[in-house]
Amino acid sequence: MALFTKYTLNTKTYLGIIFGGTSCLLYFKNKKFYNYFFGIVLVLGVFNLLDVYYINMKLGIGPFVFNPIFTVLLVVFAAFNKEILNLLFPKNNNSDSPN
Structure with a gap:
């Protein structure tokens, strides 16, 4: 009991656990939706809106604060x-443009 009394979980941690668990379920149920959902979860983690561990690591540059673990x-x-990124940001293959 002494190991767990000095750590408290906040709402960001609970949100991270819920979204992480939902991502795990989506991995087995619907892989396409999982990729989008997990990407959104990681982006929320980068901007320090949710966390999955009781110790929150933050780096800040001025008013901009981000989580380096979620960034990696x-x-x-x-x-x-890469195929999802190609779907989200397709290359413009315009044959009318001069090369």
């Missing part, structure tokens, strides 16, 4: 899901 996770997620 977002970069790794984007690297492994």
